[in-house]
Amino acid sequence: MSEQTVTVSSAPAQPAAKPAARETRAPGTFGPRLVTGVAILGAWEFVVRALAPAYVAKPSTVVMAFPHVITDPAFLKATGATLAAVAEGLGIALVFGTIIGLLLGRSVMFERAIRHYVNGFYALPMIVVLPLFSLWFGYSGATRLATIIFAAVFSIILNVSDGARSVPREYMEVARSFRSSRLSTLFGIVLPSSMPYLLAGIRLAAGRALIGAVVAEFFLSVGGVGYYILYNSRSYHHAEAFVGVLLLAAFGVGFEVLVGWTTQRFMPWYRRGDRG
């Protein structure tokens, strides 16, 4: 109710944007969401009970499995292994991606030399390199790490180079008139200015890194959440396996929210559309 009063009182301030503003701030988004959620879960439960064999995951069995999976040391270890690998890979991809991206955005020579390769590798479905990486690094965690880096680095490069190219010209002119060195211009002006792009790149990269990690674990049978899901679903413990999926989903959504929040909190000056 109080939300409604707020909407009404703020409405005359910007009549042009009225419908959109009313829509996003309208009361009762919670009700429909709850109803839809319950409907989805109910339909899932019903369909699985009516049509599928008993081992198939349904909401009730997933909820039952949840407490003992989440306290299972094997599951915690698998989660730790995957998240550590993703964090390490993202960190490495971030460092190299940022440096290459800045160079790509600010140096014409460099751009001409490697732009096509970056685009080409970005277009390559990241999982096709798995067989090659497994030949190179063996069936081990190193291959998973390499896959994560490969999956993550190109979206960071592309986003940072976009950001570096869109630095306002006045900034660069001021830097030049103060005789700033190339290096300090790059890290003192270009990098902070392209920070929102970097964050958008990290968001994309995190999603891709997660996919890379899971696929690598499927492929290599290296311990982790992906392998946990694979192993449990093969032994018909679907409910347990599904808890792993929920964890991955939570991680994906959590990262999305974190990046969104960081952008709004620390870069309120910035608005931008998504990039695929």
Added chain:
Amino acid sequence: MPGPGFRAPAFGRPRNDGLCQRGLPHLLTTYLRRHTPFWISILAGIAIWEIAGRSTSAAFMVPFSETVRQLWLFMWSREFIEQFLDSAELFLTGFVLALVVGAPLGLLFARVRALRVGVEPYIMILYATPMVALIPFILSMMGFGFAPKVLVVFLFAVFPVLYNTVEGARSIKPELIEVAKSYRSSEWALWREVMLPYTLPFIMTGVRQSIGRALVGMIAAEFFLSATGLGQLIMGASQNFDTAGVFASIFLIGLIGVGLMRLGLKIEQHFARWRQ
């Protein structure tokens, strides 16, 4: 940067005159000036690849010339053509299904507000979830046929279309719908004449993003469900430690990926002209 200048009017535009008069040789030099860096960079890349391949073990890396030779041998074998068509069928079926389901559903969500508010968070969650994690479940429930693989491609591809369509349809100016309504437009006409044309550029952004994801889904399905198509080519080569075969198939998939990406961009740009 001046455009190609083919449309140069004859009078009063001295800037473009030269091009028309000098004709072919001038076109050649503009072509060269624009594309020389590209070809230099490509040739340098090939040279590095060749040298790296020759100076390491053949099990580790294969030079460019060997890769191309292998690819050439591949391409005329009957097996390859069958595998290629198999993959193409999978890709197209899943992708078209994603488009046919995602776009109308997106329009519906945008039109019916209660529905949209209800499903929006769940779409976001599914969009951020790594879909590969569902492959083991699909495998154990649906087996090895064509249908489960199509489902994987569909799941990979549908969310970008759905998401972008909802975003696009939400941004339709309410005035447009109000005018259509006040002229007593039927619901069907409203969809066909207002919503679809307005949303099409956004749908095409979704299509571009989907193309890349559908390709990943295709390879993932071929890796982890039944091994067929291009995925099988890589897997087979990798299991036989046939590094040349691995390189040739990855190179081929890379070319396909770049080609599809460019096609997606072309489609998107073609429709982006509608967006003012």
